[in-house]
Amino acid sequence: MNRDDIPEATPDPRLMWAGHGNESTGQLLQGTRVRLLPPAAITPDIADGLRYARVVAEDLVLAYAYDGPTSVRILTDHDLARDGLEDLGRVAHANLADVPVTYDEVPVEGRGTLHSVHGDSHFVASKVLYLSDLARQVTGASLPRAGALVVVPTRHLLAFHPVADGSVVDAVNDLAAYALGAYEDGPGSLSPRVYWWHRGGLTSVTVFDEESRTLSLQPPPPLLGMMKGLVRLDRAGRLVGRASERGGGVPDTAGLVGATAGAVARLPQDPSGLGDAFASALALAHARCAADPDVAGLDAWDAWATSLQLGCALFTGAPPTECRLGEGQVAELPATPADPPADARAWLDALYLAIVCREHDRVARLCRVPLETLRQDGSVDAYVLHWAETVQAYFSGDGSMDTVVEKLLATMESSMPDALTHAPDDFVNRIDYQPVALFHRLLSQDHEAFGEALAEALTEHGAYWGASTAPRARVALGPLAMACLAHDRGFPVGPALPYLPAYLVNGRRIETID
Incomplete structure (x- = not known):
């Protein structure tokens, strides 16, 4: 856009010629407000009398103006020097609140x-x-x-x-x-x-x-950093707030089946679409839980298994594989080389899925994805990368438990509000941090504290998503993975908890995945 094509702001004649400063002190205190002006309004003939005016942003000058019955007058340095106007600045700011809009x-x-x-x-x-x-x-x-x-x-x-x-x-x-x-x-x-x-x-x-x-x-x-983080979170369906995702109803599973099948079918011509295929399959797995919250049926299990297949293929490669989408639909995943993208959150999703599905070999393979690759993801806060490093150290066995705890503490410290640069506070506190808190209780072997933290995580999940129809509203994926770990380590995990499919937590629905 050419600046020469934009007309300059013209000085307001009411500002230049209105009034002569005959108002009483009481009138000024009652009628003066903060006023933003374009620089062009401060003409040379009045600039010497407005030395108090200051720039608050490019092209915006802050001054004080008296809003009289018939005109608006910009106050001068002489006005501000009157006795009794020591608090005029504070009053002018307060008076602004009374302006009707x-x-x-x-x-x-x-x-x-x-x-x-x-x-x-x-x-x-x-x-x-x-x-x-x-x-x-x-x-x-x-x-x-x-x-x-x-x-x-x-x-x-x-x-x-x-x-x-x-x-x-x-x-x-x-x-x-x-x-x-x-x-x-x-x-x-x-x-x-x-x-x-x-x-x-x-x-x-x-x-x-x-x-x-x-x-x-x-x-x-x-x-720019915040915008990148929000775009990545939004595209993955992690953020609540879109009008289309509010209200009652259920996710569009038929549409997600079609989208996933189409994304997989295009992979031979466009292998770069594997990330989108994984995201679509994961959304389908969540969406299936609207009608089958316990994942008791085969269609729901097939969706979870397929999302795991695609997630692992994205980061570790895979041979040609059949992916079952439910309702008799099968997608053919072509041979996929190991070429992990710089997408730390997608990697965590794939790891959570492998934990939930008790695919220990896939957990190990995912933990061999180089951290240097995940660190190239410029759309996440530091705590996400610390968390990935923590779980890699834990599952790979590289280092002592003291090392795992040290990395976990780094995750906690870098998730504090003042350290966040990409993700919204509400999302971090209610969704993203909850698996970290649960893992902390898991390491301490405190069954009671873990139960309390799990109940809190599920409450926060529900409060964050509200009545949204977004697929991720149906299952708390990170807490689900931690609940599965806890269950397998003898922690008492309730049989009927919201947002946690019971047959995934207790392992009764788990089948062999190609």
């Missing part, structure tokens, strides 16, 4: 939602400084730890999209187009930029190249 959700071609906040007041866009409070006010939900993408194209409008799932990739482009259109239309144009609101600050995602005079979108490295 209208809220709308703007769906964008099924790719997510933009949250639009608008109104007649000149101070609506200034509420971006308190986006966390504003989002809670208009949506009823807090912003995620990763913050939100936001635009303030005019003084009357702001729009934001929480950085919560893979839709953020589409949202950054949608917001850019939305902002440019509103900025060009006005009135009160402020900025065409997309910003990242994070921990109370604003960082421009839009970059202006002075040499080429063009605008482009370049997320800063921390945001």
Whole structure:
């Protein structure tokens, strides 16, 4: 986008000529609010009197404005020097909360939602400084730890999209187009930029190249890392939040059977599709548990066995194999070389499946996948890689139990909120960390503590997924693997626990897998 094609924000004549500072101290305290301005509004003839004004983000200047009955006047240094206005800054920020707004959700071609906040007041866009409070006010939900993408194209409008799932990739482009259109239309144009609101600050995602005079979108490295992590999590069906995944009903098993069969059938022409085939098969295995929560029937078992076959083939290779999808459908998996991808979470899924299916040889083979390969996965937090290293050390027998414990402690420490850079807190705490906590209790041989941790893990799983129809809502895969380990080591594991197929936990459904 060429910057020369974008009109400059024009100074607001009401700002330049309104009032002469005759308000009383009480009037100023009651009617002054924080106001965001474009740099063009600070013209040379008034700049010397606005030395207090400061830049809060690229193209955004913070000042104080008195909202009078007929005009809006920007306060000057002289105004702020009056007696009795020592607390004006605090009051101006507080007064901003009283500005009325209208809220709308703007769906964008099924790719997510933009949250639009608008109104007649000149101070609506200034509420971006308190986006966390504003989002809670208009949506009823807090912003995620990763913050939100936001635009303030005019003084009357702001729009934001929480950085919560893979839709953020589409949202950054949608917001850019939305902002440019509103900025060009006005009135009160402020900025065409997309910003990242994070921990109370604003960082421009839009970059202006002075040499080429063009605008482009370049997320800063921390945001880019979060976006990569969210996209990978979202594509694997691990995140809750999509509108299409909420509400009652059951997963579409017929669609997943077709998708898995199609993905396997394409492998001779496109071997790189094995990862997608594994993801589809794993979703089918979870989805089968909607109608058969205990995995008592053959169709459900076949789906679990097939997902294990594909997961192991993805990381360790496989000879030509028949994969049964249930309902009499069979897919022919071609010979697959050992070429493990840099996908740490998929590797953990495959390992969990091998543990659940008591495939000890496959567990050993998966644990020989080089850690250096998994460490190349740039979409995961450090704790995921520490956890992979922990279970590899445990199952391979390389090193003492002290070594395993040391690696487990590194996993725990790196999963703390301040250390996370890719995954949402809610997902980490309620889903991803639960197998780690259970493994800790397993190592300590504390049967009672393990039972309590397992009950907590299943409660957290249910709270995270709610009424979602996503396949992963049906089974807590990581806790299931730990429950199977515990059962085989003599721990008392209840026969009827939610999200844990009973015949997988007790091993009664387990059959030989080619």
